[in-house]
Amino acid sequence: MGLYLKNCWYVAAFTDEVTRTPLARKLLDIPMVFYRKEDGTPVALVDRCPHRFAPLSIGRLVGDDIECGYHGLRFDCAGKCVSNPHNAGKALSAADIESFTLFERYGFVWIWPGEAALADTATIPHFPYLEDDSTWRVLRGHLEVKGNYQLVSDNLLDLTHAPYLHPGFKMPGVTPEQQLAATTTSVEKTDRSVHYYRHRNGLPPNQATIDLFGFPAEPAISRTHMHWYPPALIDFDNGTYFEGQAEMDGFCFPQAHCMTPETEITCHYFFAAARNLKIDDPAIDDALRGVLNTAFRTQDEPMIEAVQSRMGNTGDIEALGPVMLKTDAAPVMARRLLKQMIADEQAGEIGQAGETGQAGEARQAEIAAE
Ligand code: FES
Numbered sequence: 001m002g003l004y005l006k007n008c009w010y011v012a013a014f015t016d017e018v019t020r021t022p023l024a025r026k027l028l029d030i031p032m033v034f035y036r037k038e039d040g041t042p043v044a045l046v047d048r049c050p051h052r053f054a055p056l057s058i059g060r061l062v063g064d065d066i067e068c069g070y071h072g073l074r075f076d077c078a079g080k081c082v083s084n085p086h087n088a089g090k091a092l093s094a095a096d097i098e099s100f101t102l103f104e105r106y107g108f109v110w111i112w113p114g115e116a117a118l119a120d121t122a123t124i125p126h127f128p129y130l131e132d133d134s135t136w137r138v139l140r141g142h143l144e145v146k147g148n149y150q151l152v153s154d155n156l157l158d159l160t161h162a163p164y165l166h167p168g169f170k171m172p173g174v175t176p177e178q179q180l181a182a183t184t185t186s187v188e189k190t191d192r193s194v195h196y197y198r199h200r201n202g203l204p205p206n207q208a209t210i211d212l213f214g215f216p217a218e219p220a221i222s223r224t225h226m227h228w229y230p231p232a233l234i235d236f237d238n239g240t241y242f243e244g245q246a247e248m249d250g251f252c253f254p255q256a257h258c259m260t261p262e263t264e265i266t267c268h269y270f271f272a273a274a275r276n277l278k279i280d281d282p283a284i285d286d287a288l289r290g291v292l293n294t295a296f297r298t299q300d301e302p303m304i305e306a307v308q309s310r311m312g313n314t315g316d317i318e319a320l321g322p323v324m325l326k327t328d329a330a331p332v333m334a335r336r337l338l339k340q341m342i343a344d345e346q347a348g349e350i351g352q353a354g355e356t357g358q359a360g361e362a363r364q365a366e367i368a369a370e
């Protein structure tokens, strides 16, 4: 079991995945079931009936409640066991289960696995390009990666892998060494974020940009700015334009990359990539989908999974003593910041763990008295 930051927003699903058909998804080692109330509000409960541990996700919805498919205990959307059919349909508070705080924005269902009273939606990063379809066309994807979630943020925060792992992003006539030499980078850190800026000047756009948008193979300016927020949310601003041109007249390709642990060594990787050019052209959708699939699914994902296979059953690469390169600055800063936040949270939670134990004993006592 991994140690995770609890008081934090994670992406649980795309909004259209949560429907009136229960969706089973494990997040942070917790099996969860997601569904919508009749008014459309999303619900998340622990996906394990406390009676014989049947997954509630294979039960059925009754109005806003979910009924276990095994012996019929029924739970409301706050996790209260509102009906025990084996005791005249009375509520059974000893069988109450945990529910989770959700919030929908940017096409994502966000989940706050920690203390509900601390959930503050203002801490969700801003992705304005995901909610303005007059300017942007958004493509979304979901990968289930057999690797720790931080291996994915490491991958994004260190783009020096691009010329080696993503040959499709190469520039005509430019070697990986020339590409790295023409790139300048800087990193900044706050107490809750890491910002990594890459700029490249004087090289042509990459081949994919030339092919998709008909850009000339002439010296261009390109930027990739990455803003990392805990636990593994990256606002990735990528663009290419020419000297004397406004950024928005070039190709802008901002992306949200949101990684959520499934277990310590597997994760959900949700991405949403927006573009400002040819936004009504389905052929560009297909081509860009192909570019993203090639890069993320056939290059990054297998490499991350291969790395995880060499790490064994731990998600903590730092504990294995990796050699560090200068280019690891941003991923290492993000990892250390998250590690500190988790340690601080754990230190403050000792008292709450005791309360959970007492609640468990009370539940047993109530069942015995019934
Ligand atoms: S396992 Fe759910 S009611 Fe028995």
Ligand SMILES: [Fe+2]
Pocket: 155, 161, 162, 165, 166, 295, 300
């Ligand atoms: Fe990559």
